[in-house]
Amino acid sequence: MSAGLKPAGWRPPSPARARLPAASSGSWAIVAAGAATLALLGYLLNGNLRYQVGVGRVSGYSVAETFSHRPIAFRLLSAAQAWLPDLLSGPAGPPGSWWRVVIFEAGFRLMAAVLAAGTAMLLWAGLRRHWGRAGRPCAIAVYAALVFTAPATGEPDWMAALLATAAVGAGLAFGPHLAGATAGPLLALAALVKISTLPVAAAALLILCAFDRRRGRTAGAVATLAGLLAVGLTYWLAPYEIGWLLDIRALQPDPxxxxxxxxxxxxxxxxxxxxxxxxxxxxxxxxxxxxxxxxxxxxxxxxxxxxxxxxxxxxxxxxxxxxxxxxxxxxxxxxxxxxxxxxxxxxxxxxxxxxxxxxxxxxxxxxxxxxxxxxxxxxxxxxxxxxxxxxxxxxxxxxxxxxxxxxxxxxxxxxxxxxxxxxxxxxxxRTSWGAHRALRSELADAERIHRLIGTDTPVAYLAFGATTYIVGNPTRCRYPSPLFLQRPLAREKVSSASRAESLGCLTDPDARWLVWDRDWLRRKSAPDDLLQTIDRHWDCAAARIIGGYTICPRRT
Incomplete structure (x- = not known):
């Protein structure tokens, strides 16, 4: 038994007590958690998650090569979480169909619940070595905190919390050598899924050290090596990612x-x-x-x-x-x-x-x-x-x-x-009920857009990334939702290469229509070089207005 943290009133369990399932203290809670999880599967994802999924579907590039305002570690992990739901929802209909969206998003949330359940079980296994049955309620509570967070389940901050919790569980559950080898990479991933999640990983490492200092030191060393290796590989294999991270940070407000x-x-x-x-x-x-x-x-x-x-x-x-x-x-x-x-x-x-x-x-x-x-x-x-x-x-x-x-x-x-x-x-x-009503309206707009331009016609987007998820027409662009054109200060703060490539997407000769959300990018606040590019290549005087979108044909 570690000399680390123990609950108040803790007593070493006898062998007989340690083998008891402690049904009275956990079974009802587990049943309730499972029932609540199933009841909430129908809740929809938020716009940020649709952004991530949508740009990956339409860009024509791999997820690693597509900009989504998120680091590459998160893009890859989120794509893995979305793979099976995407596969199962595909036959339900074309992009922009109600059943495809509902099946995908329920599957995405189910995958999140499975990951959270595995994390909770790992935490329970680790806490049991230190607290006996008193650790089970803690694991159940962590599961509830991870799963009952609609509509944010799957955000980078959520994933960091999941990975950090799993790192604590792995660091406590396994043998001394395996604990560091598993907890360390999990901590590194928790720090890498977003620029601001390093403190979450540090908090998990601190908690692990409080239970067992030796395991914590090992996990910290492995996490540092894994993190440095990941950064080095990113710089070698995807050097553009470093520039993107610097550009994102440059646009963040001063806190x-x-x-x-x-x-x-x-x-x-x-x-x-x-x-x-x-x-x-x-x-x-x-x-x-x-x-x-x-x-x-x-x-x-x-x-x-x-x-x-x-x-x-x-x-x-x-x-x-x-x-x-x-x-x-x-x-x-x-x-x-x-x-x-x-x-x-x-x-x-x-x-x-x-x-x-x-x-x-x-x-x-x-x-x-x-x-x-x-x-x-x-x-x-x-x-x-x-x-x-x-x-x-x-x-x-x-x-x-x-x-x-x-x-x-x-x-x-x-x-x-x-x-x-x-x-x-x-x-x-914003409520879940309101999100369902909004989705109905958005899908109706997407259907009208498809009647005008078709479902497979290449387009260029000037819209928030969730639009690519709802409309779903392909584009050949690493910046399907051109953030660096939309932000007013981007011209002064981000790299010229990122802006130039974003502008270049609007000149792609294969794109036949421009899907422009005027609420996301207003003409009066748009930079001059963007307006000149739009006017040169798109005939927005002959545009069709569908819902909140301006659909401009290409100039001939």
Whole structure:
């Protein structure tokens, strides 16, 4: 048994107890998790994931050679996740058909659930060596945090959290030598899927070191070597990737000015309101041993730095932080021995009601809602303080059962079809139900476009990448969604080679139509060289307007 982290009240399990399945503390939670997973398979993917899949389908180049505003490690892993769903959904219809989209996206989410289940099992196997059966609720909670995150399941931040968790599980579950050989590459991948996910990998390494310092050092060394090797191979085999990463970073906003500090405050309160496990974080530190508190605080600081550093406060940027909060919530509930179960249920019910309330009302009353969220933090922390000074009301086994089920319920509170993606952010009015209605409208527009130009006619796109997924007509271009032409400051900040190649896609003689989303790229804000290229090659005076798209024929 390692001398690392152990749960409060932990006792070495007897051989007989270690063999028990502990059905009372986990079986119901596992059944509930499986049922909820199946119920949520019909939820749609977000625009970023459609962007990634769509540009890979239409570009005419390999996924590794196609720009999608994501690093090559993520592009390859995401393509692997999409391969089987793409294969199975292809016969359901042409690009832009309802059943092809629905089957693909359900399959994509199912693949994510399978990966999350494997990660949770690996984590459970590792924690069992240190905590006995007390580790199972933690693994179930991590599964819930990874799967019940629609519509962001599959984002780079999600994948980093998945890989980092798998690294901790592998580092604890296997023998000393195999542990480092498996955990290290997983940590490297977690750091490579996005520029900002290195802190998530670092947090996982810190947690692994807290359990077993020797295994952590080995995993860290292997991760460093694997990461350097991956960067070297990328520079050798795909040197354009380095330029793309530098271009992406050049377009990111500065996260250190006062305006972003205010945004970060709003964002944190949105996280507290959306996830009860985040509201419970201060309660974790009440009664925690110093070594546990230090590791948890450092892990939260690292995963929090990951989303602050990005300077763009979308909810999915915090998934590494949220997954860690789910694991810590289990530990908090286990220590309370049942005392926090009713406050946690009440907070979960409040969260469910709050996120189906009208978005306009929530956006109009942010301060009031932030004060309520702060009140919940204080109440949970105080309740835990009093609970630890009273005799326990539940056994350890009952506490484990409650912990797993409560965290799962907390994660599901904002997963109804009518739940908003955020409390007061720009996505405060987005819901799964609304996404289904929007998809119907988008596919109807795609069908009208196909009646005009056909389904296989080559085109050029001036649109967000998700348009390539919905419309699906081929293009011969490594930049199917030309970000470096759309961003106003790109001409001064990104490499001239990237912009020149993006402009060159608009002059491809094989492209017969231009699909232009005027909301994504407005003519009045477009750079002069782009407007000159459009006017020279495309007859937009004779364009057809279909939905939000301007369909320009090629000049003859």
């Amino acid at each position: 250190w000015d006062s305006e972003h500090a205010v945004e970060a405050g709003h964002y944190l309160m949105n996280l507290v309101a959306r996830w009860p496990t985040v509201a419970m974080l201060p309660a974790y530190f009440v009664g925690a041993r110093r070594d546990e508190a230090w590791v948890a605080g450092a892990g939260l600081a690292l995963t929090g730095f990951g989303f602050v550093y990005q300077g763009q406060y979308f909810v999915y940027h915090s998934l590494g932080f949220v997954v860690l909060s789910a694991a810590l919530a289990v530990r908090t509930l286990q220590r309370s021995r049942g005392a926090l179960r009713w406050p946690m249920l009440a907070l979960t019910a409040w969260t469910l009601v709050l996120f189906v309330s009208p978005g306009d009302w929530r956006v109009a009353h942010p301060v009031r809602l932030y004060l309520i969220a702060g009140g919940w933090i204080i109440a949970l922390t105080a309740w835990q303080w009093f609970a630890l000074r009273r005799p326990p009301t539940r056994t350890h086994a009952a506490g484990d059962r409650w912990a797993a089920l409560l965290v799962m319920a907390a994660m599901l509170a904002t997963q109804t079809p009518f739940s908003a993606e955020s409390l007061t952010l720009s996505t405060a009015d």
